Amino acid sequence: MPYARPTLSGLQETVASDIAASLKGSDALLRFSNLGITGRAQAGLANMHYGYLDWIAKQAVPFTCTDEFLEGWAALKRVFRLPPVSAAGIATFNGAPGKSIPKGAGIARSDGVAFVATALAVVAADGIASVPVSAVADPAGLLGAFGNTPTGAAMTLSQSIAGIQSTGAVTTEIKGGADLEGSDSLRSRMLAAYQQAPQGGGRSDYESWAKAAPGVSRAWAVPNGFGLGTVVVFTMFDQVRAASGGFPQGSDGVAAAEPRGIAASGDQLTVANTLYDVQTAVGLVYAAAPIPHPVDLAILGLDPSLQAAVTAAVAATLLTQGKPGGTVPFGAIWSAIATAVNGSAFTVTPTADVVCGFGQLPVVGTISVGT
Numbered sequence: 001m002p003y004a005r006p007t008l009s010g011l012q013e014t015v016a017s018d019i020a021a022s023l024k025g026s027d028a029l030l031r032f033s034n035l036g037i038t039g040r041a042q043a044g045l046a047n048m049h050y051g052y053l054d055w056i057a058k059q060a061v062p063f064t065c066t067d068e069f070l071e072g073w074a075a076l077k078r079v080f081r082l083p084p085v086s087a088a089g090i091a092t093f094n095g096a097p098g099k100s101i102p103k104g105a106g107i108a109r110s111d112g113v114a115f116v117a118t119a120l121a122v123v124a125a126d127g128i129a130s131v132p133v134s135a136v137a138d139p140a141g142l143l144g145a146f147g148n149t150p151t152g153a154a155m156t157l158s159q160s161i162a163g164i165q166s167t168g169a170v171t172t173e174i175k176g177g178a179d180l181e182g183s184d185s186l187r188s189r190m191l192a193a194y195q196q197a198p199q200g201g202g203r204s205d206y207e208s209w210a211k212a213a214p215g216v217s218r219a220w221a222v223p224n225g226f227g228l229g230t231v232v233v234f235t236m237f238d239q240v241r242a243a244s245g246g247f248p249q250g251s252d253g254v255a256a257a258e259p260r261g262i263a264a265s266g267d268q269l270t271v272a273n274t275l276y277d278v279q280t281a282v283g284l285v286y287a288a289a290p291i292p293h294p295v296d297l298a299i300l301g302l303d304p305s306l307q308a309a310v311t312a313a314v315a316a317t318l319l320t321q322g323k324p325g326g327t328v329p330f331g332a333i334w335s336a337i338a339t340a341v342n343g344s345a346f347t348v349t350p351t352a353d354v355v356c357g358f359g360q361l362p363v364v365g366t367i368s369v370g371t
Contacts, residue, residue, distance in 0.1 A: 005050055011043035062194060066183065074186055077193035081186050085214045087147030087177030088118070088134045091155040091170050095123040099163035101131050106158030107168075109149060114158075115174075129164065135177055142180040145240055149174035175249055175266065178215040178240050185217065201280035206233050210287075213274040215240035215267065220323050225358070230284045234324045234359065235271050245292065245363060252288040260284050290324045293356045294365030299337065301346040307369045313340035315364045318354075322362040328354040 006014070019035050059069040071081055091107060105117040114136040121131040133155075135147025153170045160166055189211050196204040203221045210219035210233050217238040225232030238246035250266015255276035264272045264287050272287035279285050295318060299310060313336040321328045330353050337348065354362050 005054060006047075008043065008047045011046050012040050015039040015043045015046075062190060063187070070183055070187060070190070074190040074193075077190060079186070079190045079193050079212075082178070082181035082212070082214050084137065084142055084144035084180045085176055085178040086135045086137055086144050087149065087174045088132065089149065089170060089174030090172035091115070091131050091133050091168050091174075093121075093123075093129050093131065093155075093157065093164055093166075093168035094127050095129055095161075095164035097123050097125050097127060099123045099129070099161070101129055101157070101161060101164060105131075105161070107131070107133055108156050108158055110154040110156070113146060113149075115147070115155070123164070130171070131168075133174065135174070144177040145179045147174060147177040148240070148243075150243075173249065176215070176240075176270065201283065206231055206275065206279070206285070209275055209278050210235050210271055213271045216271060217246070219271075222325065222358075226284075226286055229282065230286060231279075232286045232288050232359075233271065233275060234288050234290045234361070235267070236290065236361070237267060238319075241267070247292065248289045250289070252286060254284065254286055258284070261286065288359065290361035291357075291359045292363045293354075293360035295328075295333075295354050295362050296365040297333070297367050298349045299346055299367065299369045300349075301371060302341055302344060302369050303371065304369050306341055307367070309340045310337055310369050311364060311367045313337055314367060318362045318364060322354075322356070324361050325356055325358050326362075327356070328362055330354070 016036065016039050019039050023035070058064040058066065062070075062073040065073050074080065093101065100120055100122045101117055103117055103120050107115040107117060109115065115133040116136055118132045118134050121129045123129040135144065137144065138146070149170050151170050151173050153174075155168045155170060157164065157166045157168075189208070192204075192208060192211075196208065203223060206221035207219045210216055210221070213235070215237045216235045218236040220234045222232040222234070224230060235248055236246045237248050241247060241249060248267035248271070250268040251264055252268050253264030253272065254261035255272040256263050256269065257276055258272070261284060263269065268287040268289060272285065275285050275287065295314070297314065302310070314333060317332050317336040318328060321332055330348075330351055333354070334348060337346065338344075356362055
C-alpha cells in the first residue's frame with residue numbers, strides 16, 4: 001500500500017505530544033511556550049525532509065521523473081528531447097529585373113515576427129524575386145512553431161532596397177517550425193522505448209523512429225503497405241500542424257537519398273529522411289500522410305448546449321483509439337458521449353463501428369446534437 005506522508009500539522013502535534021510525554025508538567029501547546037516553538041521548528045524541518053525524500057522517489061523512476069532526470073532516464077534508451085526547428089518557406093517581392101535581395105536580409109511578417117533571407121534572391125525577367133526565408137529564433141532559442149505562416153501572408157523588407165518593392169507575400173507556405181519538445185511528449189516516447197524492446201526493424205521500431213522526427217506526435221507502421229518489401233509509415237503532427245487538423249503537409253514518398261522511389265516533400269520528407277538513417281538495409285520505406293475519414297454522428301435526446309462537450313468527447317476517443325486502417329468500436333464512442341453528458345439518456349446513429357480503409361484515419365465530421 002502507498003506510504004501516507006504525514007502533514008505538517010500532524011508532525012507539529014506529534015512533536016508536541018512527545019514533549020509533553022517526556023517532560024512532565026510542560027505544555028508544548030501553549031502559544032508562547034519555548035518548547036512549543038522549538039517543537040514547531042523541528043516539525044518544519046522534518047516536513048522538509050519528507051518533501052525531499054518524496055522528490056527523490058519521483059526522480060528515481062522513469063514514469064514520475066522531471067527535468068534533467070527525465071532527460072537522463074530517456075538518454076539511457078537513446079531518446080532525446082527534440083530541439084526547436086525554425087520554419088522555412090518562400091516569399092516573393094516585385095522589383096526591377098537584375099536587382100537582388102542579399103542573403104541575411106531582414107524580413108518581417110505583418111504581426112512583427114522576424115524572418116531572414118537564407119540565400120541571395122535575384123529579380124527575374126518577370127519582375128519577381130523568390131526569397132527563401134527562415135524564421136528568426138526567439139531569444140531563448142526554445143520556440144519555432146510561431147514562424148509557421150500560410151500562403152498569402154504579407155511580408156515586408158526590414159530595410160529598403162533600391163529597385164525592390166518593400167512589400168511582398170508568402171508564396172510557398174513557411175512551415176516546419178516546431179517548439180522545443182515538451183516533457184509530456186518526451187516522457188511518452190521514453191516510456192515507449194522502455195516498454196518496446198528493439199526488434200531489429202519491427203513495426204514498433206519504425207513507429208519509435210518516426211516519432212523522433214521534429215513535430216511528429218503519432219506514428220503507425222504498415223508492413224508491405226505498398227507492396228512486398230515496403231514499409232509505409234503514417235504520421236501525424238498534432239501540435240505543429242494544428243491548423244490542418246494535425247495532418248502533415250507535403251507529398252508522400254521516400255527519403256531524398258533513397259534511389260528506389262520518388263522522394264517525398266514537406267513534412268513527409270522530414271520523416272522519411274529521419275527513418276532512412278536508422279531503417280533496415282533492405283526495406284523500402286515510405287513516409288505518408290493519413291487520409292481523413294470523417295465520422296458523422298446524429299445524437300438525439302440531448303440539449304444542443306452539449307454540442308461542444310459531445311464533440312470533444314468523440315474527438316478524444318478517435319484520437320486515442322483511431323489509427324490508419326483500423327476500427328474504433330461503437331461502444332467506445334457511446335461511452336465517451338455518456339461520460340460527457342453525465343449519463344443523460346440519448347440515442348446515436350449510426351450504431352456501427354467506425355471502420356477505416358487503408359491509410360484512412362478517423363476524424364470528427366459533422367456531429368449534430370438535438371432533442
